[in-house]
Amino acid sequence: MTKKIFKSNILVAVVVLIFGIACVMAILYQHFGKQINTELGKEASYLAYGVEQNGVDYLNQIKEKDDRITYIAEDGTVLYDNQADASSMENNSDRKEIQEALKSGSGRAERDSKTLSQKTIYYALRLSDNTVLRVSSTQFSVWVLLMEMVPPMIGIAVVMLILAGLVSMHMANKIVEPINNVDLEHPEENQIYEEVGPLLSKIYKQNRQIRSQLEAARRNQEEFTIITENMQEGLLVIDSYTMILSGNSSAWKMFQMQKPRIGECVYSLNRGEEFRLMIEQVLRGEHGSVRLHLGGEVIQMIANPVTREQRVEGAVLLLINETEKVEREQLRREFSANVSHELMTPLTAVSGFAEIIRNGMVRQEDVQKFAGRIYDEAQRLIALIEDTIRVSQLDEGETPYDWEELDVCQVVRDVCGRLKEIADKKNVHFYIDGDKTMLYSVRPILDEIIYNLCDNGIKYNKEDGTVSIHLRDLGEQVEIRVKDNGIGIPPEDQKRVFERFYRVDKSHSKEIGGTGLGLSIVKHGVGFLGGTLDLASEIDKGSEITMTFPKERKTV
Amino acid sequence: MATHFERQLEALHVQIITMGSFCEKAISLSNKAIRGEDCIKAIFETDREIDTKEREIENLCMRILLHQQPVARDLREVSAALKMISDMERIGDQAADIADLSKYIDEKHVEIPPLIGKMAEMTVNMVTESVDAFVKRDLKLCRKVINDDDQVDDAFNQIKEELAELMYQNLDAKAGLDLLMTAKYMERIGDHAVNIAEWVEYAITGEHRNNEHQMGG
Numbered sequence: 001m002t003k004k005i006f007k008s009n010i011l012v013a014v015v016v017l018i019f020g021i022a023c024v025m026a027i028l029y030q031h032f033g034k035q036i037n038t039e040l041g042k043e044a045s046y047l048a049y050g051v052e053q054n055g056v057d058y059l060n061q062i063k064e065k066d067d068r069i070t071y072i073a074e075d076g077t078v079l080y081d082n083q084a085d086a087s088s089m090e091n092n093s094d095r096k097e098i099q100e101a102l103k104s105g106s107g108r109a110e111r112d113s114k115t116l117s118q119k120t121i122y123y124a125l126r127l128s129d130n131t132v133l134r135v136s137s138t139q140f141s142v143w144v145l146l147m148e149m150v151p152p153m154i155g156i157a158v159v160m161l162i163l164a165g166l167v168s169m170h171m172a173n174k175i176v177e178p179i180n181n182v183d184l185e186h187p188e189e190n191q192i193y194e195e196v197g198p199l200l201s202k203i204y205k206q207n208r209q210i211r212s213q214l215e216a217a218r219r220n221q222e223e224f225t226i227i228t229e230n231m232q233e234g235l236l237v238i239d240s241y242t243m244i245l246s247g248n249s250s251a252w253k254m255f256q257m258q259k260p261r262i263g264e265c266v267y268s269l270n271r272g273e274e275f276r277l278m279i280e281q282v283l284r285g286e287h288g289s290v291r292l293h294l295g296g297e298v299i300q301m302i303a304n305p306v307t308r309e310q311r312v313e314g315a316v317l318l319l320i321n322e323t324e325k326v327e328r329e330q331l332r333r334e335f336s337a338n339v340s341h342e343l344m345t346p347l348t349a350v351s352g353f354a355e356i357i358r359n360g361m362v363r364q365e366d367v368q369k370f371a372g373r374i375y376d377e378a379q380r381l382i383a384l385i386e387d388t389i390r391v392s393q394l395d396e397g398e399t400p401y402d403w404e405e406l407d408v409c410q411v412v413r414d415v416c417g418r419l420k421e422i423a424d425k426k427n428v429h430f431y432i433d434g435d436k437t438m439l440y441s442v443r444p445i446l447d448e449i450i451y452n453l454c455d456n457g458i459k460y461n462k463e464d465g466t467v468s469i470h471l472r473d474l475g476e477q478v479e480i481r482v483k484d485n486g487i488g489i490p491p492e493d494q495k496r497v498f499e500r501f502y503r504v505d506k507s508h509s510k511e512i513g514g515t516g517l518g519l520s521i522v523k524h525g526v527g528f529l530g531g532t533l534d535l536a537s538e539i540d541k542g543s544e545i546t547m548t549f550p551k552e553r554k555t556v
Numbered sequence: 557m558a559t560h561f562e563r564q565l566e567a568l569h570v571q572i573i574t575m576g577s578f579c580e581k582a583i584s585l586s587n588k589a590i591r592g593e594d595c596i597k598a599i600f601e602t603d604r605e606i607d608t609k610e611r612e613i614e615n616l617c618m619r620i621l622l623h624q625q626p627v628a629r630d631l632r633e634v635s636a637a638l639k640m641i642s643d644m645e646r647i648g649d650q651a652a653d654i655a656d657l658s659k660y661i662d663e664k665h666v667e668i669p670p671l672i673g674k675m676a677e678m679t680v681n682m683v684t685e686s687v688d689a690f691v692k693r694d695l696k697l698c699r700k701v702i703n704d705d706d707q708v709d710d711a712f713n714q715i716k717e718e719l720a721e722l723m724y725q726n727l728d729a730k731a732g733l734d735l736l737m738t739a740k741y742m743e744r745i746g747d748h749a750v751n752i753a754e755w756v757e758y759a760i761t762g763e764h765r766n767n768e769h770q771m772g773g
Contacts, residue, residue: 242566242570265570265691267691271576271577
């Protein structure tokens with residue numbers, strides 16, 4: 001803009017300069033012509049006076065030869081000329097200025113010389129004796145004048161142009177400066193040329209529009225980030241050249257990457273065969289899913305191709321951690337295998353004994369014994385089914401019993417009383433100590449928990465062992481610790497003993513008895529009562545189970 | 557928008573990773589083969605795949621060199637790739653050789669010295685790490701692979717002594733030699749892994765180590 005203003009200023013200066021010079025020249029030229037004419041007139045009248053007094057001799061006396069002086073007789077014969085030989089000159093009567101002079105007393109004429117560079121101005125005056133005196137002067141033509149004036153003019157023009165340049169530069173800068181200083185962030189607050197006003201208001205409008213669009217884009221981006229970052233599932237977006245375009249933190253975690261690997265090849269995350277084949281497949285445009293084993297976790301990867309105009313542009317990979325699901329599946333399989341095994345064993349026995357009796361292969365006196373066995377097995381089955389139902393009930397979180405204020409010590413003493421007989425058989429001793437504490441709980445469930453723990457403490461104990469129960473009031477909570485000095489649980493099994501039907505001794509031996517659901521009931525019972533459960537055990541030293549229950553029932 | 561050249565380099569990267577994973581697969585399979593699992597066919601299959609991949613990568617490198625005339629870092633990357641694939645191809649061959657030997661070892665029902673199993677694990681690890689180093693451009697991992705080779709070499713020497721002792725006692729000489737060869741091949745695989753790591757190092761830093769590790773020294 002500065003340049004433009006500068007250029008137009010200079011152009012104006014140049015045009016004005018040239019036009020000015022031309023005008024001045026024209027005026028000057030005309031002025032010069034007039035002056036020459038007047039001078040010629042004066043000169044002619046002086047000379048005329050002299051010639052009338054002294055004749056041609058007067059003319060001969062004149063030394064100066066700047067102007068041409070010609071003296072012509074009435075018939076046109078040249079009588080005298082101060083620049084040429086009079087006798088050799090032709091008759092001049094046909095000249096315009098002579099004829100005019102003869103007619104009206106004076107005449108004038110201008111004639112261009114052959115070279116065009118000069119023109120001659122003639123002035124003729126008729127004397128009293130009808131002779132004519134002509135004075136002429138040459139004047140350079142406009143062109144010559146111009147040519148002569150060019151060098152000084154150029155000098156002047158250069159000086160003026162430099163001046164004009166400096167001034168225009170300054171002016172241009174001055175004009176542009178406020179525009180440069182416009183605060184485009186707040187265009188409405190500027191006060192400069194009103195011509196710029198509409199532009200500024202337009203900028204203001206656009207600024208607002210851009211800001212709102214940016215805000216919308218940022219919000220979208222944020223929304224997307226919030227969604228993906230809070231997803232448990234991993235999300236990866238790759239392009240058709242296997243480059244990672246985007247991914248969330250869950251995805252990096254699943255591939256055990258410390259930092260995002262955006263912009264790198266997807267194979268830098270994993271290059272297992274299954275993974276590679278799946279990527280290749282999805283980039284061919286086929287949807288697919290595969291189960292990957294990444295660092296001990298089972299990850300289900302679902303791959304969806306991204307197509308645009310029937311060309312695969314990339315892929316979206318969804319990663320779902322299925323470790324738990326797979327583990328649960330495993331558990332369920334084991335559970336159903338265990339259930340069927342546990343249920344089948346007594347049933348087979350029942351059916352076997354019954355068959356023998358039906359076939360009459362049993363002596364009459366043995367029938368009672370066999371019936372006793374059938375009864376025992378049936379009792380076992382009933383206990384098993386009862387336990388299973390109880391576990392499921394606890395699992396579902398519903399019991400037919402009421403919550404009430406209980407004296408824990410009393411409950412423990414009850415349990416010990418019932419177990420006394422069994423304990424005596426193995427010569428195991430009970431010790432109960434601790435504070436008398438009240439607990440808001442469900443009696444049958446708490447009873448069952450303690451019963452099962454104590455029962456286990458006896459069953460998995462050595463001769464002359466002890467089972468001790470410690471009660472402690474922790475203020476808000478009640479701690480119940482059941483400790484035995486029995487055979488203990490191997491460390492690798494400690495995590496699993498609470499599973500249904502899980503037994504450290506895999507033979508499912510009947511020697512010890514029980515349904516295999518005892519600890520499972522304990523676990524679910526404690527969970528139902530809102531407590532926590534902790535197991536510490538060492539082989540051949542014994543086990544210790546610590547439970548804490550809140551005194552008040554937590555409102556769910 | 558990435559240029560065609562960048563796309564080609566990326567494709568090269570992907571191809572090398574793929575070839576590397578083939579190598580890992582081949583030697584972990586050969587490791588299984590020694591332990592008596594029947595996967596010899598799969599190993600030969602993988603070896604063939606490795607060979608095909610080598611050709612492909614070679615072609616790609618040549619195309620890049622001729623068409624794009626890469627300089628500096630890119631040139632290093634391409635030349636390192638050319639060297640790496642020949643080492644990878646050798647790894648594939650040696651895995652196939654081990655698979656061959658495992659047939660004879662299996663027939664004789666000899667007990668495999670536990671050290672050979674350990675050595676196999678070490679070499680699988682080294683190859684995995686050298687490919688990892690390439691993928692992650694990890695100089696530390698390169699150096700770890702290069703240093704790990706000493707352990708493999710030591711293990712090889714130990715196995716040699718052990719086998720000599722066993723053969724002196726009662727071990728069938730043929731079986732002993734087969735086992736020795738197996739160990740030797742593994743030791744060579746370790747060397748190739750070191751070579752790969754060195755080329756990765758070269759691609760990253762522009763400096764290549766002297767040949768001190770290359771001849772199994």
